[in-house]
Amino acid sequence: MTVNISAAAAVILQRELLLGFRRPDQLLQPLVFFLIVTTLFPLALSAQLSLLRDMAPGVLWVSALLASLLSIDVLFKGDADDGTLEQLVLSGVPLGVIVIVKTLAHWLVSGAALVVVSPLVAMALGIPFGAFGTMMLSLALGTLTLSWLGAIGAALTVGLRRGSMLLSLIVLPLASPLLIFGASATDRAITGSGSAGALYLLAALCVLTSTLAPLAIAAALRITLE
Amino acid sequence: MTVNISAAAAVILQRELLLGFRRPDQLLQPLVFFLIVTTLFPLALSAQLSLLRDMAPGVLWVSALLASLLSIDVLFKGDADDGTLEQLVLSGVPLGVIVIVKTLAHWLVSGAALVVVSPLVAMALGIPFGAFGTMMLSLALGTLTLSWLGAIGAALTVGLRRGSMLLSLIVLPLASPLLIFGASATDRAITGSGSAGALYLLAALCVLTSTLAPLAIAAALRITLE
Amino acid sequence: MTPRRKRLYVVLAILGGVGAAVALATMASRENIMFYFDPSQVIAGKAPPAKRFRIGGMVVKGSVTRASGDLTVHFVLTDFAHEVPVEYTGVLPDLFREGQGIIAHGTLRGDGEFVADQVLAKHDEKYMPPEVAASLKRSAAARPASEGKGLE
Amino acid sequence: MSAPKELAADQVHLWRGDRHVLKGVSLGIAPGQMLQVSGANGSGKTTLLRVLCGLMRPEQGMVTWRGRSIREDPMAYQADMAYASHEPALKADLTVLENLRFAVGLKRHIEVAELRSILIRLGVAECEELPARALSAGQRRRVTMARVVAMRASLWLLDEPFANLDARGSEVLLQLLDQHLSGGGLAIVVAHHEIGLARAASHLELAA
Amino acid sequence: MSAPKELAADQVHLWRGDRHVLKGVSLGIAPGQMLQVSGANGSGKTTLLRVLCGLMRPEQGMVTWRGRSIREDPMAYQADMAYASHEPALKADLTVLENLRFAVGLKRHIEVAELRSILIRLGVAECEELPARALSAGQRRRVTMARVVAMRASLWLLDEPFANLDARGSEVLLQLLDQHLSGGGLAIVVAHHEIGLARAASHLELAA
Amino acid sequence: MWTWFYRLASPPYVYGFVGPAIPWLLAAAACLIGYGLVAGLVFAPPDYQQGDAFRIIYVHAPSAWLSLCAYTTMAVAGAIGLVWRIKIGFAVAAAAAPIGASFTLVALVTGALWGRPMWGTYWAWDPRLTSELILLFLYFGVMSLRRALDDAARGDRAAALLAIVGVVNVPIIHFSVQWWNSLHQGATVMKFGKSQMPGSMLLPLLAMLCGFMIFFVAVLCQRLRAELLMRERLAVWVREAIRT
Numbered sequence A, B: 001m002t003v004n005i006s007a008a009a010a011v012i013l014q015r016e017l018l019l020g021f022r023r024p025d026q027l028l029q030p031l032v033f034f035l036i037v038t039t040l041f042p043l044a045l046s047a048q049l050s051l052l053r054d055m056a057p058g059v060l061w062v063s064a065l066l067a068s069l070l071s072i073d074v075l076f077k078g079d080a081d082d083g084t085l086e087q088l089v090l091s092g093v094p095l096g097v098i099v100i101v102k103t104l105a106h107w108l109v110s111g112a113a114l115v116v117v118s119p120l121v122a123m124a125l126g127i128p129f130g131a132f133g134t135m136m137l138s139l140a141l142g143t144l145t146l147s148w149l150g151a152i153g154a155a156l157t158v159g160l161r162r163g164s165m166l167l168s169l170i171v172l173p174l175a176s177p178l179l180i181f182g183a184s185a186t187d188r189a190i191t192g193s194g195s196a197g198a199l200y201l202l203a204a205l206c207v208l209t210s211t212l213a214p215l216a217i218a219a220a221l222r223i224t225l226e
Numbered sequence C: 001m002t003p004r005r006k007r008l009y010v011v012l013a014i015l016g017g018v019g020a021a022v023a024l025a026t027m028a029s030r031e032n033i034m035f036y037f038d039p040s041q042v043i044a045g046k047a048p049p050a051k052r053f054r055i056g057g058m059v060v061k062g063s064v065t066r067a068s069g070d071l072t073v074h075f076v077l078t079d080f081a082h083e084v085p086v087e088y089t090g091v092l093p094d095l096f097r098e099g100q101g102i103i104a105h106g107t108l109r110g111d112g113e114f115v116a117d118q119v120l121a122k123h124d125e126k127y128m129p130p131e132v133a134a135s136l137k138r139s140a141a142a143r144p145a146s147e148g149k150g151l152e
Numbered sequence D, E: 001m002s003a004p005k006e007l008a009a010d011q012v013h014l015w016r017g018d019r020h021v022l023k024g025v026s027l028g029i030a031p032g033q034m035l036q037v038s039g040a041n042g043s044g045k046t047t048l049l050r051v052l053c054g055l056m057r058p059e060q061g062m063v064t065w066r067g068r069s070i071r072e073d074p075m076a077y078q079a080d081m082a083y084a085s086h087e088p089a090l091k092a093d094l095t096v097l098e099n100l101r102f103a104v105g106l107k108r109h110i111e112v113a114e115l116r117s118i119l120i121r122l123g124v125a126e127c128e129e130l131p132a133r134a135l136s137a138g139q140r141r142r143v144t145m146a147r148v149v150a151m152r153a154s155l156w157l158l159d160e161p162f163a164n165l166d167a168r169g170s171e172v173l174l175q176l177l178d179q180h181l182s183g184g185g186l187a188i189v190v191a192h193h194e195i196g197l198a199r200a201a202s203h204l205e206l207a208a
Numbered sequence F: 001m002w003t004w005f006y007r008l009a010s011p012p013y014v015y016g017f018v019g020p021a022i023p024w025l026l027a028a029a030a031c032l033i034g035y036g037l038v039a040g041l042v043f044a045p046p047d048y049q050q051g052d053a054f055r056i057i058y059v060h061a062p063s064a065w066l067s068l069c070a071y072t073t074m075a076v077a078g079a080i081g082l083v084w085r086i087k088i089g090f091a092v093a094a095a096a097a098p099i100g101a102s103f104t105l106v107a108l109v110t111g112a113l114w115g116r117p118m119w120g121t122y123w124a125w126d127p128r129l130t131s132e133l134i135l136l137f138l139y140f141g142v143m144s145l146r147r148a149l150d151d152a153a154r155g156d157r158a159a160a161l162l163a164i165v166g167v168v169n170v171p172i173i174h175f176s177v178q179w180w181n182s183l184h185q186g187a188t189v190m191k192f193g194k195s196q197m198p199g200s201m202l203l204p205l206l207a208m209l210c211g212f213m214i215f216f217v218a219v220l221c222q223r224l225r226a227e228l229l230m231r232e233r234l235a236v237w238v239r240e241a242i243r244t
Ligand code: HEM
Pocket: C123, F057, F060, F061, F064, F065, F068, F107, F108, F109, F110, F111, F112, F113, F114, F115, F116, F118, F119, F122, F123, F128, F129, F132, F133, F173, F174, F175, F184, F185, F186, F187, F188, F189, F190, F191
């Protein structure tokens, strides 16, 4: 008896999405967080509102990064706490497949959603319409990469109660290139200088993590579950 | 047989601190987290680095807010999940006392720690020495207020379905004045214009929440536990 | 699928992914990613207007002029093809001298002059005692073309 | 026995969702008495215990402790009561000793030596420095019992305390119960099998 | 019985922290056989089961399934195996049916009608639309068994499946075990009491 | 008792083997570093541009190299532990982490001190400097992760995995000056081809480099011994080692 992998992948995806929508608060949390943080900045800078425009790409990207990180924390923790992670690991479906589907599902409900609402935030921050395309593309690539990196951290800190601080400590250094190139792509799209280079690099990072991260995540889970 | 409340409060405080600082290096984690988040901004702003100094109060305050909110989320959730919250509630110690001690303990391990390390971050962001006093005072008041507000949200989210949304919805409107006054106090301290007004306001908010929040938190917990 | 077959697929996927990433990175390397421009690019109009960027180049010999009253300095940057005038107010690093490579942060003014708010001196990887540098300089002066970048 | 009932419940009704779980349950126990609650899975034993300890408020009926409703002075009632639920209520990151020290310390001051002796009694002394996450299921149950014993409460509410225990553990638990009762304590114990206690125990069978 | 041993463990050693928990455990069972594992609390029964299902890697010794190490092709082994741990492994927010549909769906396609019939068999049919958080302890255990049954695996590894079950539930579980074994299945069951199975079961007693 | 034998395999051997080497290593390191310091700080000629400020190189460059070297050691040792399940690998990784972090800190501080006179600023968000800062954070992450997991074996493996993932940063640090237009200078010594430094300056630098390297190995051995004692505290050989 062997397991039908694509059917199993579909089942996991369905489960993750259903869980996401069962707890809409968890689903919306990164989004709300994103919106809040981006509105906080104008508030905090009320004295120097003219700076806002120049800072917009940075603010956008830092909030996206933190929002994404915040929500990935529980990617495996929930399943580990109630014992369902063990069942997943023992289901006969390769751990790599499980990990890929779970991370993609997380990206769909957090990263992709964030990309979709980003024009709203961008408008509030005074980013011109012309730059929206590049901004959204770069955010899509960036949040996906982040989901992969974050999932490594989440797998490493699965057993820890107060792991979220450690998770950021682990993931943020790895994510910093993302931030640099992502913000610079957005910035260049705003000023109209070519952002192709930064986008290529973001895409390279995205492809690279998409291939290698599942291996690392699966290995990390095997280690922490033992 | 009745319970010695102050002894019980001491026990709870001890327990929370031990959980927070199980290992000595956990003391350093908020520092490192704070440091990393503040380095994210220069990275994201690489093109606009000279803006950094003007943004410093905003960056500082938003990071403080995030660090504080990020960690309050689990204030009651952990205890609820493993059944220790029930034991606390049934311990014969008034719920209000438990709630006050737990929140203060949270502030000690997150907010106070953050205040202590803030000069380091401030230095990195180019805030002048003269403003450190005001900055630390405003951060201390602000993070304590935030802990109270966050604890209300955390108590509501323990059992409620749409909890986190509520948390953000509760905390955001209440936290934004905090942010405005906090950042402006720091900003004014930097520029040398009087920051007393903003500090008084912060102190007022802090005293107000310290008196009313425990009632709200205890009520929220009672509702969600049933 | 046997385990070995599976492993083969995994290895192939990894190779493909890494290959694609490398290809994308190579494409990226053909573009300007950092906000860094040399004088030729600035002259060609590639630099963004009204936006801070970094410019790098060599300080042209004899181009440094100081206004008497304040700390304002004017000099010209070159990449040996084109030149850009620069204005800077502030304290210059010790190593700033004519013929030295520098990086300046600032914006391009409408009249084509670069207004710097920070000037950093670059140092290349060459180290030598002063006597050697002097003798090298003498022999370089004997030859017509300038080849050593940081050595003039 | 005709001793006065210290703990009494009178016609307690409770709904969970659409289910009428507690359909007018009445009970009463006097010092030195034990009441065993049994019934099919899902018949409401745990729910009853949670009502008795005050975690849940019955929709009808009332629970009294020494003649007064437990809602009147909940703090005083709670100080007299120890509840062990299905879950062990241990902090995974704290060691066994720390867990106990903090849980018991809320009710009364306790010396480590006393805690140790209780742990020895329950056969988990060698685990005292282990974090709770490292304990086996039976060891957790034993530590939970250690907490109940250490609290020195007069009323014990135990939800399936025999689950996960090995034969030796069940024996120790029986001895502890017997000792508690002979000292004038009260106990309400949920169990699916007959508890082989020397003294007579009353019985409450919940209908599903 | 002299049937070939399908599952075998050979001289398995494992340390947890400083404790030498499994000290050279060997076992083997053939189709239609059941092995009951017992031993004092903390003697390593759960640990042994986790080693047998491949969640933990023994530091010495090896576990084989149909003659090959379970490390060789873990996916194929896992497809043949169903493990029920101490924890029910249910998602609190999903209903019973959804929980089962997803857990079983990973191994094989299953119709809701079939799941329903299994739930009826286990006496938890009326809970099928309840979220798992609303279940009582015994109901959770029953749903866990429903998952094991629905997986149609040939090897069952059950960690204290009788805990929290009432008399009726234990009876049903016995019947299910018997049926599984007579269909050529294998089972390793951890239990503290003697399992009253009609067919002979072998026994493994772990020393503390 | 003999079951312990399998588990330990080599630790007592390594423990015994490494011990006597430490004094020799320390002595060699002291000689080399002593020579390097004297020759570099006193006898080497000043640089034609930087004057005497360039002498920071004798601390900065070796500690910067060692920060990379220690990280690589840590990652490789961790990988050996993960792949071949050799416990000594984890012990080496655990021993190397704090040393590497210290070297990184020294490189950052000396670099910043050098940057002030050279570039005109202590710190710039230059690729080389940023990636070196990230290296420091990575060290912190690896060390905290190891300690955060209360089961030592899991902590070791998790930390090893993180170290391996973070190893991508090492080539980035090294090649950043080439890939991006950076403020930090390019390679003077660590490159193919002729070094851009006359012998009178280079020799002390090489001596310092070797001295730091040997010092690293010596401290690593010392810490490794402590690690082994702690990890194998239940083994018979440790009790004997402590008794003697
Ligand atoms: C905070 C500031 C600095 C940091 C973080 C830093 C970091 C580093 C690192 C990581 C290396 C090793 C690179 C490798 O092995 O590939 C290195 C090498 C070196 N650094 Fe720095 N550095 C800083 C400032 C400076 C300054 C101001 C100078 C003076 C111009 C300088 C001169 C050198 C030299 C000469 C080397 C050796 C190059 C070689 O031959 O490989 N550094 N630095």
